[in-house]
Amino acid sequence: MTIIADQPQHSPVRTAAPPPTDGVAVVMPAFREEANVAATVQDFLSTLVREGIPHAVIVVDDGSDDRTGAIIDRLAEAHPARVIAVHHERNQGYGAAVRTGLETALRRTGFREILLTDADCQFHADDLVRLREFKKEERADAVIGYRRRRADPWRRRLNAKVWTLLCKTLLQVPGRDVDCAYKLIDRSLLQDLRLSGEAAAISPELLCRISGDGARIVEHPVEHYPREHGEQTGANLSVVARSLISLAVVYGHMVRDARRLGWVRRLASPRDPGAALVALAACIAAVAAYLYFADHGYLLAYKDANSHLLIARRVVDSPTAGLAQLGGVWLPLPHLLSAPLAVWEGLYLNGFAGAFVSMVSYVVAVKFLFTHARSLSGHWAGGLTAAGLFALNPNVLYLQATAMTELLLFACAIVALHYLHEWCTEGRLRDLSLASGAVLAATLTRYEGWILCLVAGAIVAFVSLRRHRRYSHTEGSVVVFGFVAGAGIIGWLAWNLAIFGDPLNWKSGEYGDSSLWVSAGEANVGSLPTAAESYGLASLHNLGIATAAMGVAGLILYAVQKRLRSKTLVPYAMLVFAPFFVWALYTGERPLHVKEVMGALYNVRFGLIMLIPAAVFAGFLIGTLAKRLPGRRLAAGTLAAAAVAGATVAVDGAVTLDEAVEYRASGWEVDNAAVSEWLRDHHDGGTTLMMSFENESVTFESQVPTGSLVYEGSYLIWETSLADPHAAGVEWIYMRATPGSEDDVWEALWGTEVLDDHYELVYDRGDRLVYRAEDGGAE
Known part of the structure; x- marks a missing residue:
């Protein structure tokens, strides 16, 4: 069966379908896939026949300028009613091809389940059998495939991670692999569904819309195989730009429809305008x-x-x-x-x-x-x-x-x-x-x-x-x-x-x-x-x-x-x-x-x-x-x-x-500010021993890295460093020697041999003292 479909963009998926029956409609968008589409279709046909699963394969040629259209027409002639060939007279993009495929599956078949996949031989039909069994066991409304090991170049894998993170942040979609082209969905979730996403944005939009209203959606791993023929278009700059723009549009539609993003709508139209x-x-x-x-x-x-x-x-x-x-x-x-x-x-x-x-x-x-x-x-x-x-x-x-x-x-x-x-x-x-x-x-x-x-x-x-x-x-x-x-x-x-x-x-x-x-x-x-x-x-x-x-x-x-x-x-x-x-x-x-x-x-x-x-x-x-x-x-x-x-x-x-200003102007804080400035200019790394209590201004304003700062809250390290800072690898020592208010570092080290033998006094202004290890500290 061959259908010419040149649908307008953003058209809804309509349903005037016969009563549902057991079976699967497989939807495959295809663009310039002359080297892959026949093998992909034959794989699904043979597998579904072997498993005794009633089926139909809908292939949407999205205005390809190669032999893709002719090949799917021959497949439709060879397998009447089992293969349905749909043609866009001009290229409209992946999103439009998905919408056409889903609408055709709903109008032309009565199968309860619809699988959305690709025609590039990177997914095989065996996983469909496993997804159907898993769906039945879990009593799920949809099973989202995720690639166990993605057989793509590292740049494409990196792009996919960023895209998935962006989609999950904006749309709160389920699944760890948003753009995996292997999704088995009950037709009940797709009836009267209005989709508008273009390029890669169609997948997160679909997931966002079907996951509402209490639908049970689960995940299952699928195998992913290297692409042997043809070129991937998903990483093209124009496709990426269309996907990002379309994702923003989809986000706006989700806000408008209050689907999963009701808080945004409530923010724009709060229940209590006065409080807002x-x-x-x-x-x-x-x-x-x-x-x-x-x-x-x-x-x-x-x-x-x-x-x-x-x-x-x-x-x-x-x-x-x-x-x-x-x-x-x-x-x-x-x-x-x-x-x-x-x-x-x-x-x-x-x-x-x-x-x-x-x-x-x-x-x-x-x-x-x-x-x-x-x-x-x-x-x-x-x-x-x-x-x-x-x-x-x-x-x-x-x-x-x-x-x-x-x-x-x-x-x-x-x-x-x-x-x-x-x-x-x-x-x-x-x-x-x-x-x-x-x-x-x-x-x-x-x-x-x-x-x-x-x-x-x-x-x-x-x-x-x-x-x-x-x-x-x-x-x-x-x-x-x-x-x-x-x-x-x-x-x-x-x-x-x-x-x-x-x-x-x-x-x-x-x-x-x-x-x-x-x-x-x-x-x-x-x-x-x-x-x-x-x-x-x-x-x-x-x-x-x-x-x-x-x-x-x-x-x-x-x-x-x-x-x-x-x-x-x-x-x-x-x-x-x-x-x-x-x-x-x-x-x-x-x-x-x-x-x-x-x-x-x-x-x-x-x-x-x-x-x-x-x-x-x-x-x-x-x-x-x-x-x-x-x-x-x-x-x-x-x-x-x-x-x-x-x-x-x-x-x-x-x-x-x-x-606060008066305190900062006190003599105490003036002295702290002076030593803090000196440490910012001269401290060049290394473990630093400094008591924090009553030295907070110096500790913070000196900008000594906290990751190398040993203080009284450094469990066990503090006691070891006070006992023998050189053996503990301490390079810098700060102590406060204010009469009647000496800190613990001064109390522990002042006048000791380890301080005299291994450290040099490099800053001395009254009662603020800084020492540095002469050999850079023990390793």
Whole structure:
């Protein structure tokens, strides 16, 4: 049977087929295959006859300018009804040939299965028998072949790997070998299927479309044989270009049709346009702030930012790389999130590896603040006010551009509060589960998250008891919440026990004891009024007087209207951090200095967490007022904008940045900067021995490769190197000799024979010393 088909491009595969019967229709596109097509067709005919499988072979000559068309016509005459020859009068490309072949198989045959393959003798019919058996065993709707060993030149194999990766990334197609021309598919998956892909893009499009709607698709290896005759056209530049362009078009169609890429469509048409616009504005603000602070050289002003980046980098690159490099003092989540980007040295050194986590957290926090305050106040102006007060606060904008961990904590806390409030009001288990997950993330970010976990757990217990008035229901809710939310705390205690032999190492270990940070005679310690004054002033400097005033007014209004009902408790939760920090200052657990009390700034960012309740209650205040204004939308928008603008202007700069800049200007850091610069200019490789604690600025800014840096977290290597650095192959030694604050390297090596005999002092500026091995270090 011979058919002339000159179908238009992008035509659908139509079905006006007879009832399905057992058998296989084999579809073969062919272009300039005069030397291969007869042997390929005969192979399938003989194999299918031998196996007793009803069949038809459809060969589509795609406008070949050789004898391909004449050969398939003769085959059709010799095997009527078993071979169907289809001709394109002009070459339309592989995609069009596949569409024509599939349409012909569906219209002209009634077989339940359709095999899509090539006519170049690189695949044999024996694999079809195995694929049918495997398909039956697996009860699959389709079997995708993958080449066990691809018999192609290395360039073509490389191109195929790149193409497969691109297709899987864009279209999320199943299978490890996207363009393998051996696919056995149920006709039910192909009926009324609309395909538009050109050249190589037809295969990933086909896989993407048939894999939807719960279809079961499995893989099976097939043999691939070298091409003996003719030329492959798939690697031609024009074909590659058509394939890439067509893949982009297919991607657009998948988005339009919401097939596997529904998230893209939802992004373009979000369910909550207001929240989406707020998130987009936050993205723009995050990038703009990052570029601003980067241009002024402030991204790494905090010493702790250096430390966080160092931990993330050591996880992936150090003499003892691995999760043990997370240590046991700082909680692990920020470093785990930064580690993948810290693999790239450039992103590690410029701080973006850590800043990216903060920037994403900033966007999440702003979006959920908008959603939470809008829900709380019942008006979008309330949400816009809360989001604006937080998003435009100079201290938030600065910290979100750094590798500090505050923004990640804020995002986790705000998400937790939002979903916990939704659970309190609606009682959905899903909201409780999401809240517990957010609290879990908070407990693995900063220790303030542990307080949040306790407060949230108490709210869950109280609300459950009031709602059900039965102990069993209350217990169930607390267990559901606590099992997830408390897992981080239990896990961290277990981690400290396993690594350091003490579950409380994070608090009382060598590098965690509060005495390392709180000086003797600290004004806050033992004086509750002073501690309260210090924290109050720190909060006020971070929030600004206008934001604080609106927050207090909103809190009063909320308390009057909502009181302490079980459904309205959550917004009060973040207020607990004020007494918590006052207690921490009073007991000497944490230091915080403000100029009005101590004459300097230190840890003043602890007060920034109070911006969350202040923004929420201010949003409630403005949202409540907006509902009573005439003119509705314009008046409400004006009110919210005026509140945000006035409060932002009232913030007296970024006190968090002032603290970091002042610290960097101290004599201690000036000395660190000088030795760091010297090491950048003179360090030329080799193992370096340097204690990290209190030397973080030098460790990071010297840019000594972390992969060759032995420090106190280098398991076993540290002790060996301190005992005999020359025997351990150490070439460089850095030590801090500050009286009363000497580091462990100085304590172990100063005045020893190994230092005098094998090392030369190459840098000496006061109490910063650098030695280099005279013989380059022992091998």
